[in-house]
Amino acid sequence: MPELTYAEAARIAIAEEMRRDPDVWALGEDLGRGGVFGQYAGLAEEFGPERICDTPISEASIMGASVGAAMVGTRPIVEMRFSDFALCAVDELVNQAAKARYMFGGQARVPMVIREPIGIWRSSAAQHSQSLEAWYTHIPGLVVVAPATPADNKGLLKSAIRCDDPVVYMEHKNLWGLAGEVPEGDERTIPLGAARVERAGTDVTVVSWSRMVQTCARAAATLEEEGISPEVIDLRTLWPWDRERVMESVARTGRLLVVHEAVAVGGFGAEVAATVAEELGAPVRRLGAPRIPIAYAPPLEDQARVTDEMIAAAVREMA
Amino acid sequence: MPELTYAEAARIAIAEEMRRDPDVWALGEDLGRGGVFGQYAGLAEEFGPERICDTPISEASIMGASVGAAMVGTRPIVEMRFSDFALCAVDELVNQAAKARYMFGGQARVPMVIREPIGIWRSSAAQHSQSLEAWYTHIPGLVVVAPATPADNKGLLKSAIRCDDPVVYMEHKNLWGLAGEVPEGDERTIPLGAARVERAGTDVTVVSWSRMVQTCARAAATLEEEGISPEVIDLRTLWPWDRERVMESVARTGRLLVVHEAVAVGGFGAEVAATVAEELGAPVRRLGAPRIPIAYAPPLEDQARVTDEMIAAAVREMA
């Protein structure tokens, strides 16, 4: 299996899907030059400017036009650059894309993938660092995906492109350069809604997604040396989330820790924790950012981070 | 104490605050005619068109201009008509209003009240019925209020107007006509962040807000006849929420039910339930809408409602 970065894996996923289906196209700012993070590198050369479409700085239009383009049968990949800028296009996503199929009684289908890179990325400050995945899990009609590895970024992106409903696809800005083995082949998709066990264990179930999966894995390695065995589950898809897999694990370990980079208050960790508490009555705990905007200065920015030490400490307390 | 409707109570709160402070003003569509729900009736006559300001259909501008107007020391009351339309102004609220104070290191203050009526209102369908309070609890820098009674709608709105930070103030469209006793007097404010006990009880703590408080109260009355005594707490402010009051109650009753009209998945009920589960390990349960858009036809729309029967049944199971 070749080693690819998270960005390359996504690029290959798009190229494969665009070759397979002439209705797939991508649009957003600066895509022709390969995208801000190189995640579209070379695609304009292969597919031309109509299918790798440079747009004006018009997030509402990028999103809204994609709704219309999807309704007539094309499959747009919508690049929002930073999830923060997608806040300029919320009506188009939430009131239009997510609801069209339902409002029109099933007449409309809106197959679009909305790429919204999330997360803290050194000194990007309050308007370029948010992780708002929880918002979209709350909106009926949306699928929400947050891949943590290069292999998943290929397989899940392919599934998202093939999905007939709108998928909010949240890559992490700090993962673009992460390298890992990625299976080759056109049909190596990964199903939406299926979690992945990052590391099997017996003592505490640690549920996470996106970049925090790597942090949890590091914490788990430390803990294992201490004789504590955490099971780390990468949710991968937040809606629909793999409730069965999580329940099965917590039923075994007897305790749950949910870890995410987003603000803890109102984060998706609350949903996972509340569901486990309701269904199993097991002890639950969440780790997420404090309810503060992300600051610019590194030492201040770091206050918004969940670290492997914090995770290890929480697991130790629970185990 | 005079009886007033929820809409009248709000109108009087605004009038009192506008008389007290010449920097308070209101802006939004059709305000000069009293607002869509009469919640501004008569105010243009008293305060003139500059302070009760009719605007173009430009939600982004209404919100964004208010940020600027607040920064220079005025105190805008921003009328969004339906919370759904506020989705046209999310960058302005979340990236600007909520973050300005922080990003600029405390140099900016953004005292604005954003009125966003929420909730199901017969056959208003998917784009006019949403309850998205959970979103704003997740955003650092915002206060979130959702009053359930006329008295609270006066006292909390006054506090919101006096607050130096942005307050998302979510009235329920189905409560406008609800009448109740409202204390008179300019200084009868109600503190932000303090819950109210709607009905004291001993067996199960039921936490709710907005219109569902009335539904919970009805369910409680039924249950009491059966010998079950629920304590119904009206949270009133969702951020900051009155954690102490809730913990104290659950510590007594030993169990928690959270009830809201919003979609259950990712709703603020998850936050309350997760927090209680984390801190007390008590059994928790949530009632909210299924993850479906709100339909138009009454029997379909009703599938999104939480009823007093559902609440009573849940309490019976838990008690």
Added chain:
Amino acid sequence: MTAGRNLDTDRFFAHYATMQRIRAFERAAIRAAREGLATGAIHASIGQEAVAAGVCGNLVRSDLLLSNHRGHGHTLAKGADAGAMMRELFGREGGVCGGKGGSMHIADFGVGMLGANGVVGANILIAAGAAHGVHMRRSRSADDRVVVCIFGDGAVNRGPFLEGLNWAAVYRLPVLFVCEDNGFAATTRTEALTAGPGPKARAESLGLVAAEVDGNDIVAVDALARDFIAAARAGEPRFIHAKTWRLEGHTAADKGAYREAAEVEARWADDPVARCEALLEQAGVESRRLAGARDAAVREMEAVFDEARAADWPAVERAFEDVLDTTAARNAAD
């Protein structure tokens, strides 16, 4: 109005019939709202029928249409079934959206009507995108569909107006935008809150060829729409500012207290349906035939009203369908 003997009476009789059907549908819809049968808000287009008929009458079935909250007339003119529409307003089984959308989300994809919209201005971007999709597919097949987007004078003050028109012009998309200016945005006169020379100048500043027209003059609307639709079909986006007037309240519940009875009465003298009728009479069409079209429209809409009232409610399970494929099972569990 450019009338006279050489009027294409067949064409305008058809427009006239459409306008009468819209008028009758709207009257029935208002009655349904007042009787509590149409359970949601009804925004009727009485007084604006010439825009719907004149614009949509120049489209073929496969062409696409996006409308706003005041969309009954546009939808009927695009060829949707009045019965399915009325059942939708009543929230009944067999409604064109299965009762899930209601008046503000009326849509009939089968005739290319891709939806009304409850958010002012939102349809502009969706229309630009639908045209973008059609444009993309043209390179692969002989898709010559055009997209028409109708919105109100209130929508020209929302950001999507700028973004959507710029978008259409940049990519040279097959789309016609129609600003149906009825003088009001809800209870507010739009003019006072719209700066500058008007929608036409705004559209031109965004690179579109644009024109103003008397929206109550079916002949003028028809001629301009025909030209502009042909141009748009060829990839030259166009803009029409059609001036009309909303003869009834904003919704069926609105008594319109913010305008004088005298003003409303004066505006009734410019009723586009009556104007079209006069024109056809002048051109030699028998009054009996005209009255026949009107009566047929009224009877049709009375019938669909009665049918809708008699229709069943949709089965409650429908509330859980059409959300997501991936989570059908899970959704039901919540």
Added chain:
Amino acid sequence: MTAGRNLDTDRFFAHYATMQRIRAFERAAIRAAREGLATGAIHASIGQEAVAAGVCGNLVRSDLLLSNHRGHGHTLAKGADAGAMMRELFGREGGVCGGKGGSMHIADFGVGMLGANGVVGANILIAAGAAHGVHMRRSRSADDRVVVCIFGDGAVNRGPFLEGLNWAAVYRLPVLFVCEDNGFAATTRTEALTAGPGPKARAESLGLVAAEVDGNDIVAVDALARDFIAAARAGEPRFIHAKTWRLEGHTAADKGAYREAAEVEARWADDPVARCEALLEQAGVESRRLAGARDAAVREMEAVFDEARAADWPAVERAFEDVLDTTAARNAAD
């Protein structure tokens, strides 16, 4: 460029000094980014200094300014302290925003600079609103402040452009909008994605008096800004389209591979700082004085660079301040 003997040399020497200070600040900021000392992205305004100097030089301290992500020059020209600004870029204690904002959120409320913005076009609405606030207070006190809003050519394709300009015109607000057109939006030439005759026509269609100017001509910018600021102060909102060119990359990290070296070199011949210098020489200002201003600027910015590097990091508790008054205690608990 209208030069000559009768130039107000004091005035333009002051503009020149401002431009040299901006140039030197930007060079230092780019160096800081390349050395990893400015920890976030740096968008420098090299080549665009005449817009900052010419516009902000016509404001008094109490006037208000809103800028975009490329805001160092505007902020300096408005009178902010270069040392506090540089410390902000370094994320240090004593930064003008306490290290919380960085380059993209640079602000100095003490000199009326109400903030740069990380969201393209967002400052337009905030500026309209600041002007609305000033306007409201005018009825009670003699507040004659004017608000200036500077944004890029990329921002004219976002909805807020339409909404904010319409807003300013409808309420007759004391605001001047300046589109600082440097030819690019990140790596894309803006022209190809901006339909129609341009920003000036767009502004006019929204009811504003508007003008184009050579943004590298300090005399022209100064004269136009002076006029337009006076009009705006009196409640007539104005719009300037200033054409300039971004001589460096989009950020300090951008090598600008999407443009030919020859094109960049040709544009350096139009360097506004050099043009201003030539003008002053022509008007009789001694080269020594000019070189002195340049050297002083370079020394000043080297000093603030060194100071910033030596400054402490902010105390970590600061991360929890300035969020909400009502919840100070609760936030800390989370």
